[in-house]
Amino acid sequence: MPDSYLDRLIGSQGHMVHRIRAKDTTGRWAIYFVYVRENRESAFMAAIEGDGAIDIDHFGDVLASCYGEEPTAELKVYLKEKYGFSV
Numbered sequence: 001m002p003d004s005y006l007d008r009l010i011g012s013q014g015h016m017v018h019r020i021r022a023k024d025t026t027g028r029w030a031i032y033f034v035y036v037r038e039n040r041e042s043a044f045m046a047a048i049e050g051d052g053a054i055d056i057d058h059f060g061d062v063l064a065s066c067y068g069e070e071p072t073a074e075l076k077v078y079l080k081e082k083y084g085f086s087v
Contacts, residue, residue: 011083017034017083019071019087021069030066033079034056035063
């Protein structure tokens with residue numbers, strides 16, 4: 001279960017966490033779970049609908065990521081334990 005105030009806050013705002021499947025800068029497929037603050041949400045949504053290249057860190061915080069086209073078992077366990085999310 002979430003243990004810090006920030007972890008609990010993020011866990012309670014699951015609607016602000018976006019799952020993104022994209023190629024990273026090396027061209028490998030990866031899954032990212034990104035926490036986007038409410039004041040950056042509309043800009044983030046516009047950016048991901050844009051030309052396909054964005055700097056995720058400009059819009060939010062990457063909570064977890066892994067290579068591949070689906071989340072790994074380890075990533076799922078991490079998100080469940082850290083934030084209380086079931087993926």
